Amino acid sequence: MPDNWRFSEDEVERDLRDLGARIEYPPTPDLAHTVRLRLDAETQVHRVRRWPRFISPRWAVAAAALVVISIVALSPTVHSGLFVSDQQTGSEAARPAAPGSDQPEDRSKQEAGVGSQAGEGEATGCPFPSIEIEPARVSRGEKLRLRGHDFASGCEGTARGIKLYLRQGGESWKLATVDADRRLTFDIRVRLPTAARPGPAWVRATTSTSEPIEKRVVVLR
């Protein structure tokens, strides 16, 4: 390294220290409370998920088995089957079945099929997040209320670090970052960016685990 650089290492070090004392950083956000709220919410979710002491897994399995047996026993299909076999001497049993038809069996199959599909839909469906905006038409620089529902993290737990943006054309403005509460909701008031143009825009919510959600808002003059 040649020695004829404009500044010696000592000079550069001194200047850097001097510079460090004069740098104006953006204001430090108050994160302490937000971090605590996140951690408290997280702890509560874990507590809710834990088995209460009086419900051991063995009892839970027994209860679940009882529920399944009850559903099967009380389902219309089984009922109708039982009644048909009980009432074989009645008018329906006496009536000859149409050729090639196994009506009661078909009907019970159909009912069972529909029933199981509905059951599957309910059992496997994760809550789909949504957002509400109030008002839906708002002037630039004015506040709007954003409420989110069903912001879960992978079907369980609360979604954290939900980023809210306003998107218009090719531009976007960050509005806020929020965490869902125990009910998987959030409720926040933000100011519409003054740089937005009059016309339609979209409030976009993104999380790390789900597809972005968007809701239309109209920017007024």
Added chain:
Amino acid sequence: MEEAKLAERARDGDTAAYERLVRMHQAVAFRAAYLVTGDAPEAEDATQEAFVKAYRALDRFRPGAPFRPWLLAIVTNEARNRRRSMGRRAGLDLRVAAEDQTVSAPVSPEAAVVASERREELLFRLGELSESDRVVISYRYFLELSEEETATTLGCARGTVKSRLSRALARLRKAMGKEEDAG
């Protein structure tokens, strides 16, 4: 309450103690993240996420060890990940405060202008260095971390910090130019 006690209570699940710990370190943590990302909202997100991750990792924090460099290592890692996901090179969008006559001996207006220009140039050249050079210089001189703290924060040995810093300063001096270029 001292830092070690707060860290111990936080490790036992006391979020109020951890809130105090966060408040003690949030300024330096945010500045460290800002020096890496060059973007205030990203730095805020990175810092918040790092504090949450640090809480979850408190079991791995050695009791009695200094909390600040351990935390800054997590902050730096988070900020670097975010900067990478931003998909662009982070700038060093720093502003220098105006000359404050109360902190230094009175200087002539000409000398003040020269000093101000030199600081601006230094900042500009620093922004042109690689991320690795910028981070080691800015952590050491702007955040005023000791060599030991810088080593813990960057996850390397103290000797490595010394050599990296020396090379980074040499590149900075080179970027500032030679004596004949000064005029």
